[in-house]
Amino acid sequence: MNEVNEVNEVNKKIKSILGLALTITLILSGLVYSSVNAQSSDDTLNVVATTTMLADLSRIIGGDQIAVDGLMGPGIDPHLYQASAGDVTLMQRADIVVYNGLHLEGKMGEIFENLNRQGVYVIRIEDGLDKTVLLTSEDDPNVYDPHIWFDVTLWKQAAQFVADGFSSADPVHAELYGANLEQYLKELDELDAYIRGRVFELPEAQRVLITAHDAFRYFGQAYGFEVRGLQGISTAAEAGTADVSRLADFIVERQIKAIFIESSVPSKTIEALQAAVKAKGFDVSIGGELYSDSLGDAASGTESYIKTLRANIDTIVDALL
Ligand SMILES: [Zn+2]
Numbered sequence: 001m002n003e004v005n006e007v008n009e010v011n012k013k014i015k016s017i018l019g020l021a022l023t024i025t026l027i028l029s030g031l032v033y034s035s036v037n038a039q040s041s042d043d044t045l046n047v048v049a050t051t052t053m054l055a056d057l058s059r060i061i062g063g064d065q066i067a068v069d070g071l072m073g074p075g076i077d078p079h080l081y082q083a084s085a086g087d088v089t090l091m092q093r094a095d096i097v098v099y100n101g102l103h104l105e106g107k108m109g110e111i112f113e114n115l116n117r118q119g120v121y122v123i124r125i126e127d128g129l130d131k132t133v134l135l136t137s138e139d140d141p142n143v144y145d146p147h148i149w150f151d152v153t154l155w156k157q158a159a160q161f162v163a164d165g166f167s168s169a170d171p172v173h174a175e176l177y178g179a180n181l182e183q184y185l186k187e188l189d190e191l192d193a194y195i196r197g198r199v200f201e202l203p204e205a206q207r208v209l210i211t212a213h214d215a216f217r218y219f220g221q222a223y224g225f226e227v228r229g230l231q232g233i234s235t236a237a238e239a240g241t242a243d244v245s246r247l248a249d250f251i252v253e254r255q256i257k258a259i260f261i262e263s264s265v266p267s268k269t270i271e272a273l274q275a276a277v278k279a280k281g282f283d284v285s286i287g288g289e290l291y292s293d294s295l296g297d298a299a300s301g302t303e304s305y306i307k308t309l310r311a312n313i314d315t316i317v318d319a320l321l
Contacts, residue, residue: 128161258287287319
């Protein structure tokens with residue numbers, strides 16, 4: 001082998017090594033490219049919502065662009081709900097967290113503050129509401145009543161606020177969120193008309209709603225009901241025997257036909273009230289179960305906000321008629 005041939009052999013080897021290196025580089029960059037691509041084609045946002053009402057609302061406004069995890073299931077009391085370590089991790093990893101505020105999630109306040117600091121996009125429904133129509137606690141004028149979902153007009157404001165929040169967190173899909181909102185606002189108007197129609201069936205004197213806790217004051221304000229709860233606007237404080245006796249007197253005096261248990265509050269308080277009324281020589285029936293601080297479930301056909309509010313007004317009017 002002469003010198004020229006030897007140089008040629010070396011050149012060939014170098015070329016084949018370079019070729020292999022180039023191929024490997026192309027394969028690797030192809031892999032990197034396809035993984036970025038996969039990520040950008042799956043651009044759904046992860047939303048965590050606290051209550052069943054807010055999970056339902058988020059799913060409706062977000063449509064296919066949003067994957068929603070709800071923290072609280074049906075029948076869970078948000079006033080008393082303690083977030084687990086898993087819940088906190090879920091919220092920290094979310095793109096958006098939606099919560100009610102007005103101290104509804106009374107034991108979670110600090111967690112939300114931290115999320116804000118950690119850069120999670122937080123939607124607090126409280127900030128989207130017309131404060132002039134909000135009710136305050138009868139015991140403390142500085143404490144707002146958090147049960148805003150029972151006035152459909154306020155829930156329309158909540159829907160608007162969620163759509164605005166999703167749109168500013170994800171402007172690319174703002175048009176979709178806006179269209180979903182428009183459609184939903186129409187359905188909420190139909191719901192409002194349905195509720196008013198059913199209330200109209202009841203003579204005015206019979207429009208009195210007595211439940212386990214003060215969850216229905218917005219309902220009362222919006223639809224012309226006198227509303228009494230055995231416990232206050234939070235279930236955190238227990239009703240005393242004096243409260244039971246006072247409410248029993250009211251029921252006897254007004255000859256009220258029915259009182260209602262709530263799906264997220266133990267029924268024993270309302271049963272105690274019924275017994276106290278009986279002891280005063282009057283019979284009040286238990287008119288059924290209302291969904292107060294959580295929606296129902298698919299098994300009972302009440303898994304959405306609209307279905308739940310329809311079921312509630314049917315239960316109320318049918319029992320009081
Ligand atoms: Zn409540």
